Amino acid sequence: MSTSARSDIFSRLREVSRDASAEQIQRERQALGTAVAPAPPAPGLCLGFLTNVLKNRGSVDCASSRSEAVKAIGHHLYSHFRSHRLVAGNDPRLAAMPWRDAGVLPRFGSLEAGEPVALSFAQLGVVETGAILTWTGRANPAANNLLPEHHIVLVDTADLVATMEQAWERITIESEKNGRPRGINFIAGPSSTADIEGQLVYGAHGPRHWHVILLGNIPADALALARSSASV
Amino acid sequence: MEQHSDTFLENASAALKNSAQAERRDFIALFAPLIRTAAVEGFAEFDTLRAHVKRVRQHSLDHLEYYLGKFEHEAVHNGNHVHFARDGAEMNSIVLEICQQHSARRVAKGKSMVTEETGLNSFLQRAGLQVMETDLGEYIIQQAGETPSHIVAPALHKSAGEIRALFQSKHDLGARELPETVDLVSEARQVLREHFMKADVGIIGANALIAENGYSMLVTNEGNGDLCANLPRVLIVCTTIDRVLPLAQDATAMLRLLVRSATGQAQTCYTSFYSGPRRENDVDGPIETHFVLLDNKRSDILGGDYREMLECIRCGACLNHCPIYTSVGGHAYGWVYPGPMGSILTPLLTSLEQSNALPNACTSCGRCAEVCPADIPLPDLLRDLRHEETTKKLNAPRWRRGLKMHAWLARHPPLYQALTGMVIPVLNLFGRRRGSFKRLPLASGWTGQRDFPAPQKGTFMQLYKAKLKRQAAQEAKRNHEH
Amino acid sequence: MNEHAEQHVAPPRGIRVALFVTCLADLLRPSVAFASIKLLERAGCDVIVPLQQTCCGQPAYNNGNYEDTIPLAKQVIATLEGADYVVVPSGSCAGMITHHYPKLLEGQWRDRALQLAANTFELTVFLAEIVRIKAPGKAFPKLPAVTYHDGCAGLREMGIREQPRQLLRELCGIEVKELNHSDVCCGFGGTFCAKMPEISAKMVDDKLKNVMATGAGILAGGDLGCLLNIAGRARRHGEDIEVRHIAELLCQDLDTPAIGQGT
Incomplete structure (x- = not known):
C-alpha cells in the first residue's frame, strides 16, 4: 500500500513541480542567500550570551578556570540542595574536571529516577537566542537534559557562536567527523508552559531551574552588565 | 476529526453566549498581540527575514518533488523507515501497523495538528492502544473529551477551575486540592512522567523536515515532545509532505519568525532536531524510527490557486489577531484549524460544501495578513473561496441574487439613480424625526442588532443635480438681465 | 506616511x-x-x-x-x-x-x-x-472632545493614520483622544455585518466600549460603513455619542444631525 502511495504522491508532485535539474535547483537555492539574524542584545559574545540566558529565565554564573567552575557548581548545588551529588554524562571534558576542589561527587551516566540534578557540558552556546546546544550520545544522554528538576550547563567561551547559522556550521563539522548526531537540542530556558489560562509556569515536564555557567576568559563586569541589560 | 463547520453560525452563537469563555477570549485578544508586537519590534529586520523565508518556501514548493525525494533519501540513510500516506486513513493504518509490529500497548504523543486532522488517537484507541497526549494543553482536552480550540494553545478555552475539577474527577488526588496553577501543572507532570516511562511508542509531529540532512525539527516549550522522542523504544514522526525545507539553516531562519509570531519568544525552551534511531555508542534513544508523510490533498493545493496556503507555518498569529476568532473561539469553526488560516485550510482539506460559512467569517480587515510571518494574503484567499462559492452556487441564493441585482443596477446609472431617488426621500420622511429605524423591511440582518441610520432628505445625486439646475437658472437669469 | x-x-x-x-x-x-x-x-x-x-x-x-x-x-x-x-x-x-x-x-x-x-x-x-489645505483663518469651533475610528482598509491598504489627525489638529484645533485597540475592526465588513450579525454585534460592542471609554463626545471616521455600523449600535443601546464623517467636522458643519440622530 505504502509503495503505491509513494509513487502516487511523487507522480502528483512531478506534475506540479517546476522542471529543473538537481544542479539548477541547488544553484537557485544558493542564489537566495542566507537569512538575516537579529542583532545581539549587547556587544561581545559573552555579554550577549549571558544577557539572553537571563532573558530566558536561566540563572547564570561565570568561571575563569575549571577549578573555579567546579567551585561554582559546588556552591550552586549546596545552596539549593544542601548536597554535593549530581549526574553527568560520560563527557571526557567533565571527567577531567578537578571535582575534589569543591568536594562535588558526580555520578557519570544517565539520570535515574530520584536524582534531582544533572550537569551537561554544552557543545555550543548560541548568543542570538541565549540557547545552549547539546547533541545526544554517551557524553550527554537525553535524559540528563530532559528529566532533572535542575539542569546545570557548562559552556566554554570558545564554544560561543553568534547565530544559529554558525551553530549549523559547527554541527556539520561534527557530523562529518563522527556522523550525524541522533538528536540535536537547543535548550533556551527551563521547561515551561502557558497552557493554563496563559499563565507562565516553569517545570512543565523537564527542569524547573536552568543554571548556565560560562567558563573562560570573561570580562570582569560582564555578569553585572548582563543583569542590568536583561532586566531592561 | 469529526467536522461541524456547517453549523458555524449556530456554534458561534452558542460560544458568544458563554460569557466565561468569552472573557478568556477577550484576554487572548488583548494579550497575544502585545507579546507578538514586542518580539517583532525587538528584531529590526523581521520584514527582511520574512521576505527571505518566503522566497525559500516558494522555492521549496516549486521543487517539492526534488526536496521530498532528497529528504527521503537522507532520512533512510540516517536509518529511518519512511512511509507515505495519501490520506488520513492511510496514515492511521501505517501508524497502527508499526505499533502492532512492536506489540505496543502504550503510546506517548506530542502535540500534532496533523494527527488531529487524521483522527489518529481515536483510531489507535479503537484498536486497543492506550494513547496519552503529553502536551499539557492537549492532555487537558483529551481528559475532557474535547478538541483543540487553538493550534498553539489547545486548552486556552478552559479555566483553571475547570481544569482543577477535571483533575479531581480523573486523577486520584486524595486530600490534595491543587489550589494554584503551578499545582495543576505539577500534577499533570507527575501523571505524565509515569506514562513517558512506560510508553512503548512515541509519536510526535514536525515543524520542518530538512532535505539536506534528513532531520526533522520539533519546537516546544514543555519538552514533552522531546521525552516522546527519546524515551520510548519506537519513535514515529507524523507530518505532511509540504513541510520540507532545503537546508538546516532554512529551518532555523523560519524558527525566528515562528516563535516570535506564536509566543513572543526569541526561541522556545526546546528546539530539537532528530535524525533517526540510536547509534552504536548511544546510551539512549529509540531503537527504531519512522516518518509517516501525509499528503491529504496537499499535492492538490500545490497545483491549485491556494498554493500560498502551504507556506503557513502554524504560528497561530492570525488566530490571535482575528477579531472573529477572538469573538467566537476555535470550536465554532468546527474542525482542526480555526481562524483565518483554518477558514482557508478547512474547505481545502475537507470540502467547501461542508464549510461554506467559514470563508465568510471575515471582514477583510487585513490584520491577519499584516501579522502573518509567512506573508500569506489571507483575506484575498478567503475572498477567492467566496468566489468559488458564488461560482458553485454554495452561498445563500437570496444573497447571491441580491448582490447580482445590485451590481446590475449599479451598471445602469440612470435607472439606479431614479430608483434610489424614489426610495431615499421616503425613508427620510419616515426616519428623520427619530434619526434611525429600529426595524426596516429587507434589512433584518442589519436591524436585528443595530438601528439603521435614516438617510438625509434626498440622494446626493438628486440634491447635487438640483443645485446644478438652480445655478444654471440663476446664470440664465443673470445673462437675461444683462 | x-x-x-x-x-x-x-x-x-x-x-x-x-x-x-x-x-x-x-x-x-x-x-x-x-x-x-x-x-x-x-x-x-x-x-x-x-x-x-x-x-x-x-x-x-x-x-x-x-x-x-x-x-x-x-x-x-x-x-x-x-x-x-x-x-x-x-x-x-x-x-x-x-x-x-x-x-x-x-x-x-x-x-x-x-x-x-x-x-x-x-x-x-x-x-x-x-494639496496641503490651510486652516480657514477663522476661530476654531467649540467642539466636544473627538475620538477617531481608523477604518481597516484605510489603515492597512491606504496607509491612513496620521492624515486625519493632522487635519483635525490644523483645521479644527482638536487633538484626537485615541481609542484603545484602534487597529481592530468594528465589525462592519460590508455584508458581513448582515450575514453574521451576532458576531458583528460583539465586535461593534467592543469598539463602542473603547469609544465610550475615551469620554469623547464625537466619534469621527473616514468610512461611512464603519460609522453607520457604530452609530446604529450606539443608537440601539442608547449610548450618547455623536458619530460624524471627518469631512463634516473639517468643514465645521455641525448643524447637520449626526449619523442616526433625529432632527
Whole structure:
C-alpha cells in the first residue's frame, strides 16, 4: 500500500513541480542567500550570551578556570540542595574536571529516577537566542537534559557562536567527523508552559531551574552588565 | 476529526453566549498581540527575514518533488523507515501497523495538528492502544473529551477551575486540592512522567523536515515532545509532505519568525532536531524510527490557486489577531484549524460544501495578513473561496441574487439613480424625526442588532443635480438681465 | 506616511479633481460629499462630480462575485479617468479602486486601472499631503472632545493614520483622544455585518466600549460603513455619542444631525 502511495504522491508532485535539474535547483537555492539574524542584545559574545540566558529565565554564573567552575557548581548545588551529588554524562571534558576542589561527587551516566540534578557540558552556546546546544550520545544522554528538576550547563567561551547559522556550521563539522548526531537540542530556558489560562509556569515536564555557567576568559563586569541589560 | 463547520453560525452563537469563555477570549485578544508586537519590534529586520523565508518556501514548493525525494533519501540513510500516506486513513493504518509490529500497548504523543486532522488517537484507541497526549494543553482536552480550540494553545478555552475539577474527577488526588496553577501543572507532570516511562511508542509531529540532512525539527516549550522522542523504544514522526525545507539553516531562519509570531519568544525552551534511531555508542534513544508523510490533498493545493496556503507555518498569529476568532473561539469553526488560516485550510482539506460559512467569517480587515510571518494574503484567499462559492452556487441564493441585482443596477446609472431617488426621500420622511429605524423591511440582518441610520432628505445625486439646475437658472437669469 | 502620496509634489492651483462620492454618501449622507466638495474647493481645486457614478462594486466583489464586479470596475474607470485626480471620501472605496481593480482586470483595462490608481486618493490623504489645505483663518469651533475610528482598509491598504489627525489638529484645533485597540475592526465588513450579525454585534460592542471609554463626545471616521455600523449600535443601546464623517467636522458643519440622530 505504502509503495503505491509513494509513487502516487511523487507522480502528483512531478506534475506540479517546476522542471529543473538537481544542479539548477541547488544553484537557485544558493542564489537566495542566507537569512538575516537579529542583532545581539549587547556587544561581545559573552555579554550577549549571558544577557539572553537571563532573558530566558536561566540563572547564570561565570568561571575563569575549571577549578573555579567546579567551585561554582559546588556552591550552586549546596545552596539549593544542601548536597554535593549530581549526574553527568560520560563527557571526557567533565571527567577531567578537578571535582575534589569543591568536594562535588558526580555520578557519570544517565539520570535515574530520584536524582534531582544533572550537569551537561554544552557543545555550543548560541548568543542570538541565549540557547545552549547539546547533541545526544554517551557524553550527554537525553535524559540528563530532559528529566532533572535542575539542569546545570557548562559552556566554554570558545564554544560561543553568534547565530544559529554558525551553530549549523559547527554541527556539520561534527557530523562529518563522527556522523550525524541522533538528536540535536537547543535548550533556551527551563521547561515551561502557558497552557493554563496563559499563565507562565516553569517545570512543565523537564527542569524547573536552568543554571548556565560560562567558563573562560570573561570580562570582569560582564555578569553585572548582563543583569542590568536583561532586566531592561 | 469529526467536522461541524456547517453549523458555524449556530456554534458561534452558542460560544458568544458563554460569557466565561468569552472573557478568556477577550484576554487572548488583548494579550497575544502585545507579546507578538514586542518580539517583532525587538528584531529590526523581521520584514527582511520574512521576505527571505518566503522566497525559500516558494522555492521549496516549486521543487517539492526534488526536496521530498532528497529528504527521503537522507532520512533512510540516517536509518529511518519512511512511509507515505495519501490520506488520513492511510496514515492511521501505517501508524497502527508499526505499533502492532512492536506489540505496543502504550503510546506517548506530542502535540500534532496533523494527527488531529487524521483522527489518529481515536483510531489507535479503537484498536486497543492506550494513547496519552503529553502536551499539557492537549492532555487537558483529551481528559475532557474535547478538541483543540487553538493550534498553539489547545486548552486556552478552559479555566483553571475547570481544569482543577477535571483533575479531581480523573486523577486520584486524595486530600490534595491543587489550589494554584503551578499545582495543576505539577500534577499533570507527575501523571505524565509515569506514562513517558512506560510508553512503548512515541509519536510526535514536525515543524520542518530538512532535505539536506534528513532531520526533522520539533519546537516546544514543555519538552514533552522531546521525552516522546527519546524515551520510548519506537519513535514515529507524523507530518505532511509540504513541510520540507532545503537546508538546516532554512529551518532555523523560519524558527525566528515562528516563535516570535506564536509566543513572543526569541526561541522556545526546546528546539530539537532528530535524525533517526540510536547509534552504536548511544546510551539512549529509540531503537527504531519512522516518518509517516501525509499528503491529504496537499499535492492538490500545490497545483491549485491556494498554493500560498502551504507556506503557513502554524504560528497561530492570525488566530490571535482575528477579531472573529477572538469573538467566537476555535470550536465554532468546527474542525482542526480555526481562524483565518483554518477558514482557508478547512474547505481545502475537507470540502467547501461542508464549510461554506467559514470563508465568510471575515471582514477583510487585513490584520491577519499584516501579522502573518509567512506573508500569506489571507483575506484575498478567503475572498477567492467566496468566489468559488458564488461560482458553485454554495452561498445563500437570496444573497447571491441580491448582490447580482445590485451590481446590475449599479451598471445602469440612470435607472439606479431614479430608483434610489424614489426610495431615499421616503425613508427620510419616515426616519428623520427619530434619526434611525429600529426595524426596516429587507434589512433584518442589519436591524436585528443595530438601528439603521435614516438617510438625509434626498440622494446626493438628486440634491447635487438640483443645485446644478438652480445655478444654471440663476446664470440664465443673470445673462437675461444683462 | 502614505508612500503613494509621497511620490507626488504639491500640484499647481486649479487642478481638476473628480469626486467619487461613494454609494453610501450618495444614498445615506450627501452632507459628506458636499463637505468634501467644499474642502477641495477651499484647497483650490476645481471639483467635478461625474454624474454617471454609482458604486465601486465592493458588495459584489467582497462576496466573491468577480464576474459582475468587472464590468462595474470598467464603468467606474471610464467615468473617472479624465480628471487630474480622483478623490474619495472613504478609505475602503479608495482601496477598492487603487488595489483591487488592477487585480481584477487584465490587458489594457489593467493599464487603465493602474493609471487611475496612481491618481486616486482618499480625501484626508489628498487634503493633508497633496494639496496641503490651510486652516480657514477663522476661530476654531467649540467642539466636544473627538475620538477617531481608523477604518481597516484605510489603515492597512491606504496607509491612513496620521492624515486625519493632522487635519483635525490644523483645521479644527482638536487633538484626537485615541481609542484603545484602534487597529481592530468594528465589525462592519460590508455584508458581513448582515450575514453574521451576532458576531458583528460583539465586535461593534467592543469598539463602542473603547469609544465610550475615551469620554469623547464625537466619534469621527473616514468610512461611512464603519460609522453607520457604530452609530446604529450606539443608537440601539442608547449610548450618547455623536458619530460624524471627518469631512463634516473639517468643514465645521455641525448643524447637520449626526449619523442616526433625529432632527
